[in-house]
Amino acid sequence: MTMLTTSLIDCLQSAQLIAQTGRGIFGVIVLAAIFVGVFLLAVLGFFFIRYGKLWFQAYMSVADVSLVSLIRMHFTKVNPNVIVQAKVMAAQAGLNIDRRDGISTRRLEAHYLAGGNVMNVIHAIIAAHRAEIPLDFDQASAIDLAGRDVLDAVQTSVYPKVIECPDPKRSGKATLSAITQNGIELKVRARVTVRTNLEQLIGGATEDTVIARVGEAIISSIGSSDTHFDVLENPDMVSRVVLERGLDAQTAFEIVSIDIADIDVGENIGARLQSDQAEADTRVARARAERRRAEAIAEEQQMKARVASNRSRLVLAEAKVPEAMAEAFRAGRVIGDNN
Numbered sequence: 001m002t003m004l005t006t007s008l009i010d011c012l013q014s015a016q017l018i019a020q021t022g023r024g025i026f027g028v029i030v031l032a033a034i035f036v037g038v039f040l041l042a043v044l045g046f047f048f049i050r051y052g053k054l055w056f057q058a059y060m061s062v063a064d065v066s067l068v069s070l071i072r073m074h075f076t077k078v079n080p081n082v083i084v085q086a087k088v089m090a091a092q093a094g095l096n097i098d099r100r101d102g103i104s105t106r107r108l109e110a111h112y113l114a115g116g117n118v119m120n121v122i123h124a125i126i127a128a129h130r131a132e133i134p135l136d137f138d139q140a141s142a143i144d145l146a147g148r149d150v151l152d153a154v155q156t157s158v159y160p161k162v163i164e165c166p167d168p169k170r171s172g173k174a175t176l177s178a179i180t181q182n183g184i185e186l187k188v189r190a191r192v193t194v195r196t197n198l199e200q201l202i203g204g205a206t207e208d209t210v211i212a213r214v215g216e217a218i219i220s221s222i223g224s225s226d227t228h229f230d231v232l233e234n235p236d237m238v239s240r241v242v243l244e245r246g247l248d249a250q251t252a253f254e255i256v257s258i259d260i261a262d263i264d265v266g267e268n269i270g271a272r273l274q275s276d277q278a279e280a281d282t283r284v285a286r287a288r289a290e291r292r293r294a295e296a297i298a299e300e301q302q303m304k305a306r307v308a309s310n311r312s313r314l315v316l317a318e319a320k321v322p323e324a325m326a327e328a329f330r331a332g333r334v335i336g337d338n339n
Contacts, residue, residue, distance in 0.1 A: 063087035178222035183270015194253040204252030
């Protein structure tokens with residue numbers, strides 16, 4: 001800083017001397033050039049003092065980051081510390097940092113300005129490079145900008161992850177309930193080992209879809225078994241049938257294995273259903289018998305009403321007999337016995 005101040009003072013003194021001795025337009029031009037040079041020297045000195053350490057770090061690491069790039073980052077609001085650290089890590093890891101087709105400074109700046117996590121992308125590419133997994137910068141940055149954790153995806157590709165099926169945290173259930181053809185309920189808990197499929201990570205289905213597909217396939221496989229003894233004697237039959245269905249299609253994961261962790265015998269659903277059906281049939285028969293009884297009682301009452309009606313008609317008819325006899329006597333149609 002002291003040397004820069006001394007140089008600026010010397011330049012100003014030289015400019016004053018030229019202005020005093022100079023004549024005409026030439027002196028003014030020389031003075032203006034000196035002032036411009038002093039200004040540019042001051043600007044370069046400012047940026048060198050501010051970013052000189054980063055530039056020297058990149059230079060010693062053969063990271064190919066120029067001072068002009070650091071100055072450009074200052075005006076484009078890019079954090080140069082992140083870019084330099086990413087380039088240094090990429091260079092030391094042996095990645096391609098060529099300016100044309102490699103992890104260049106410009107591409108890192110573009111990803112930073114797009115809102116991506118530059119360090120996470122670089123860590124993921126280095127991990128994939130060490131594990132010999134094909135993953136370039138464009139694919140990694142696209143996964144990162146899509147909202148997926150690209151480093152976690154690479155780690156899952158290297159170290160497969162185990163998913164509980166069903167997952168109590170998601171569904172609140174600890175087991176799957178399946179019923180064999182003989183009506184016995186089996187409560188199953190499975191473990192699904194998956195690894196990330198980087199090619200389908202963008203747009204691929206998530207863990208929830210994998211759990212749903214595996215659970216559906218397990219229930220369907222157990223439901224097609226003749227008896228629950230077949231499943232209990234050979235649990236790998238279920239996992240083998242499920243694996244053959246290709247349940248990881250169009251998902252972000254590749255299913256490595258499906259293992260039946262636990263099988264418990266539940267209720268006899270068939271017997272309970274038959275009992276419920278028999279009880280329901282009994283209730284229906286009772287209802288029908290009660291209806292017939294009610295109909296018979298109603299018919300009996302109807303017959304009693306008819307008897308009462310006919311009896312009343314008989315009484316009316318018997319009451320008319322004396323009237324008819326009296327009328328006959330009065331008319332002389334009936335002759336009494338004189339004796």
